[in-house]
Amino acid sequence: MLELRGIKVAYGGVEVVHGVDLRLAEGEVLGMIGPNGAGKSSVLRAVCGLAQPSSGEVRFGSRVVNGMAPERIARLGLALVPEGRHVFKTLTVAENLKLAERGNGGVVARERVLERFPILRARAGEHADRLSGGEQQQLAIARALLGRPRLLILDEPSLGLAPKTIDLIYELLGGLREEGTTMLLVEQNAARTIDFCDRFLVLGGGRVRAQGGREELQGDSDLLRAYMGGQR
């Protein structure tokens, strides 16, 4: 589904990602973890076309997508729920969702999505900036889902949310996982990530430091300590 080979990313001549490989299979949920500055966001930006890798290849499905404009990559079925949510603040909830619909069957798709997010139906007529952080996060996820993505990328979905709201968001994401949605998750919240994902990629200093399944990660306490700050 998604494959990165030797991705390097540089800003203003300073390389921050030094060759990252990544494979994500259909239906898999991959967590990308690592300390602040490890290069997680930069890798995501390279995948979505928001940053041009200085070398390496990004493959999505059968196509090489690096060099493509972000909107073209999105049209291929890759949806990003960005850090900080970035909902269209001066538009209503309904307008936000309307903008995200693609192609035919919009109404059906919208109904399906709204079933998942009842709060959005209740607040459909309100401007998005009136929503609380948790509601905005739901709107951002709903907006991404309306594009019927083949791959859903979530950048720090729990950032800035109250503990109780984080529970709710992860409940919703859990529902998507059960339905077989392929997801790439970047999250600083160690406990949440470990519980949620099938497989992990640990980044540090712009390189892949380790990867594997939940058991392997939990078995390696040194790694956890170094990159995640240990388990609760």
Place this chain on the structure above:
Amino acid sequence: MRGVRLHSPSSLATSLLVPLALVGVAVAIGAGGTTSLRGTVTLILCNLIVVLGLQVFIGNSGVYSFGQLGFASAGAYVAALLTLPAAFAALQTPGLPDSIATAQLGPLPSTLIAAVACGLLAAVVGLPLMRTSTLAIPISTFAFLVVVYNVIANWDAISGGSSGLVSIPRTTGVESAGLWAAAAVVIALAFKRSARGYRLQATREDEVAARSLGIGVTRERLIAFALSGMLCGVGGALAVHQSGVLNPTTFYFGATVTTVTMLVLGGARSVLGAVLGTIAVASVNEVLRGVEDGAHLFGALSVGDTPGLAAIGVGLILLAAMIALPNGLTGGREAGELAWPGWLLPGSRPKDHAVRIDHTGVGSIDRATRSPWATVGDGDRGGGALHAGGICVAFGGLRVLRGVDLTLSRGEALGLIGPNGAGKTTLVNVLSGFLEPDTGTVSLDGVDVGGRSPARLARAGLARTFQAGLPFPHLSGLENVAVGAMGVGIGGRRSVAVAIEVLERLGMREQAALPAGSLPPASQRLLGVARALATRPHYLLLDEPAAGLSEVEAEELVAILRGVLEDFGCGILLIEHEMSVVMSLCPRVQVIDDGVTLRIGSPAEIQADPAVVEAYLGSSYLAVAGA
């Protein structure tokens, strides 16, 4: 504090010498050429002074002014009237007072008087204009340009009206224009690198963050506007003494478009950009103007008369530049910040970011006795408090805060938690002066501060950070933090010393040299904390500083904040969803929900309170925490 600086000496020297060398080359070409070439180069150098004037304001403030040529025009007229031979003055400007008509000053005094007059005019004009919004300034300055034109065109007795003035002494040579241009380069660079210049650049990078650091946006813009008007006046005065003729359209639409193009093409943020852009556009202009009159290109291709070609060419250059090089030829960088090939500038390394901390210099700061930060913190360690009473805020029909009280004492860490949308950030906006409450009072150390601007509150010792970080993206980490100190009036090297100390404290030394925009979001938020600390606050309001940090990093942040509490005695208000951070730093926690205070108590009391668990923590938290 020797060795403590924002830029290495070699970088500063390169940034100064390269544009000066370009001016020198232009002078040499002009001086060695025909009379016509001399005149052309002289006018280009006069143009350069005007473009440097534009750079001082537009480049540093990021706000476009289309009125600066009005100052060039004013300067040209002032200088021309002061130097016009009495006989010609009597013919062309019969209404001119005798004292001016017969003044017949020399080139230097007339240029200096023009400079002062234009500086004053810009200060007066800028007083109302700089109060308007960032989006309104381009329009209002453009209106000023039109006003200047109309006054000159219709004030026949003084200005000679629309037919203009002739027989003005042609005293500007290529050498004197070169000297003035060199002086303008030095002035523009010195301003950019001064505390004043940095404060203005901070408003360009992020107006809200700049205000939170004590920077008065209107004031900083006004000062640059006046300096810019002065330089433009000099450029106009020198140009008119090269051409010998002047009319109201000499410095009007056409010249405005040309000079702004020069600045944008070169890279508005950079003085080098102003120089390169001027040379590039002027050269193309000259070539195309030659073609306009009919010319043979490469001996074979013959082109007939094509009037307007130069204007079209300049327009196309601007269009191409905006598409291909949105930050201009220089990318907005000075010569000392560019990656030069080794053979061209031995000793400079590629990718060498301009900011470098001289480690030996830093090490010499003795923390206990000579810390520039600690000394001030100690002296002011009073028993004051930041107090908010009965704060109510409504947005339209939505009542976000419904009578909230809050008291933060110096030396205390108070946690502020609550569900998303409870009104936490709104309360911080009220406390920091960004939002005026509908009802309620805010006092700082017993003084009512309701209605004070964020900048004034920052200077009174109240600093805040933002959820989004709001760094100054084009400035380095070190510059970001130094600006924090500059905002509250700590100038020069002292501000740098404060910045270095704060960055070291936060373990951010490695990020000091990088442009803040290139840092990961969590580091940008931490940089915001560093920047706020550099204002040496008595009260520090932190809006989710640990967001995006791993647990290890969050623990480190708690340790740092605890150190800040102990060493500097400021009060810290901490909004944070990461409960481990709140609970380990704050002995007292205030919970707000739906615009009212739900509970105030110790972390243990809060975590055990069923209402708090229900509204905020959630049952899963209880399960984890209780285990």
